[in-house]
Amino acid sequence: MYTVIGATGNTGRVVAEELLVAGLPVRVVGRSDERLAPFVEKGAEAMVGDVSDAGFVARACDGVGAVYSLIPIAYNANLREWQGKVGKALAKGIRESGAPYVVNLSSVGAQHHQGTGPIVGLREQEDRLNELSEVDVLHLRPASFMENLYMSLDGIRSMGVLAMPMPADVPIAMIATRDIGVEAARRMTALDFDGHHTRELLGPRDYTMTEVAAIVGAAIGKPDLPYVQVPPEAAAEAFAGMGMHAETIPTLLEMYRGYADEHIVPQEPRSAANTTPTTLEEFADQLAAAYHAQGA
Ligand SMILES: NC(=O)c1ccc[n+]([C@@H]2O[C@H](COP(=O)([O-])OP(=O)(O)OC[C@H]3O[C@@H](n4cnc5c(N)ncnc54)[C@H](OP(=O)(O)O)[C@@H]3O)[C@@H](O)[C@H]2O)c1
Structure with a gap:
């Protein structure tokens, strides 16, 4: 069992x-x-x-x-x-x-x-x-x-940008x-x-958020979708608006800072053993289906 x-x-x-x-x-x-x-x-x-x-x-x-x-x-x-x-x-x-x-x-x-x-x-x-x-x-x-991107779909629809507290040009494994x-x-x-x-x-490869916006944009029919890094104060406000516990907000902001400072990075060199198959392009098809279903 x-x-x-x-x-x-x-x-x-x-x-x-x-x-x-x-x-x-x-x-x-x-x-x-x-x-x-x-x-x-x-x-x-x-x-x-x-x-x-x-x-x-x-x-x-x-x-x-x-x-x-x-x-x-x-x-x-x-x-x-x-x-x-x-x-x-x-x-x-x-x-x-x-x-x-x-x-x-x-x-x-x-x-x-x-x-x-x-x-x-x-x-x-x-x-x-x-x-x-x-x-x-x-x-x-x-x-x-990659599933974290589901939380950005509303923002894409309402503001026309992929907005996250992640740095734009630091490659991140997803x-x-x-x-x-x-x-x-x-x-x-x-x-x-x-x-x-x-x-x-470590996923199939590392992606910058600028690349993520291009891949997601292509999948949802917005090929010029821009990426915007949300500053910590605005992210805190958005998290509070989502009902996040007051003590949890700084915890999450610390994680985003950890990515930006490249403190949160893999330790293992990329290899066949830690590389996984699903690409962001493949995943973006699921994301696009959810985006279009929500918008219907
Ligand atoms: N997001 C990221 O990028 C990331 C990256 C690395 C690691 N992680 C870690 O991954 C973990 C989450 O994994 P996941 O996404 O597979 O999980 P998940 O989708 O959040 O699902 C966890 C499940 O646990 C059940 N659950 C919630 N509270 C429970 C409770 N009190 N007692 C019993 N069951 C409970 C829920 O099922 P029911 O509602 O049906 O009870 C829920 O479906 C977290 O530890 C997170 O820190 C996340």
């Missing part, structure tokens, strides 16, 4: 689907029976509960061969506090369950203990799981998600979350790691 935390999310959904397609027994974890139902129809067992509860995590991971673990994002909470609370519950629950293998979702930049905003919380979770001497743990450290899920499922079934390891996943 395999447990997938965050099974309705970007990466967990793919992990669960890959395992089910391979004919393997899967326990999918989330907060809603209804959202987990599509996996149950394909043969999965559903576990509904809250991963900030260590007892629930222990039950969800009981008797399984491997766990896919992640800390869900909660922008409407104090994110760093939330990461600490959930991270501790996950580590305690996994230890109590006796699960022998964990593939843990971390991030590029998790080599640092500071200056990376939410990624500091992911580094702390790597440290917690590394304290589990009986458990073999692989920390996947993916690049920035990955489609589908490729993370595929790799996580592959490693959960191969179990080709022992002890505690990290593996960066």
Whole structure:
């Protein structure tokens, strides 16, 4: 049996689907029976509960061969506090369950203990799981998600620009979350790691935001779509308008500063092992479909 935390999310959904397609027994974890139902129809067992509860995590991971673990994002909470609370519950629950293998979702930049905003919380979770001497743990450290671009679609429609707090001309590795899920499922079934390891996943190549605007613009039928770097004050205002917790706003701004200063950069040289297939041009087709559907 395999447990997938965050099974309705970007990466967990793919992990669960890959395992089910391979004919393997899967326990999918989330907060809603209804959202987990599509996996149950394909043969999965559903576990509904809250991963900030260590007892629930222990039950969800009981008797399984491997766990896919992640800390869900909660922008409407104090994110760093939330990461600490959930991270501790996950580590305690996994230890109590006796699960022998964990593939843990971390991030590029998790080599640092500071200056990376939410990624500091992911580094702390790597440290917690590394304290589990009986458990073999692989920390996947993916690049920035291409899916983050969904949050920019409204701005493209209303202002005619791709506007983000990222620098325009610093090349940044970007990955489609589908490729993370595929790799996580592959490693959960191969179990080709022992002890505690990290593996960066760097997408197909690095992109500057100027290039991103050109690729997205071409896909949505706005070939001259400009890129505008949003200054921190304006980004803070926009985040507050989205209902983000006041303590979480500076945490996110720290991450964007980390990208701008090239503090958040991969450590592994790019190789076949950390390069993933989906290009931004391919991903942009999905983005364009969402853009046109929203506009209809
Ligand atoms: N965005 C990036 O560029 C980036 C880059 C590197 C790493 N990361 C990290 O990636 C992680 C997010 O991964 P993801 O995008 O695959 O996840 P996601 O899409 O945010 O999904 C997480 C899932 O967890 C479930 N969930 C939320 N709160 C829960 C709770 N209290 N108890 C149980 N389940 C809960 C939700 O399902 P239900 O609503 O159905 O319960 C949700 O679908 C974060 O740790 C983030 O820091 C992000």
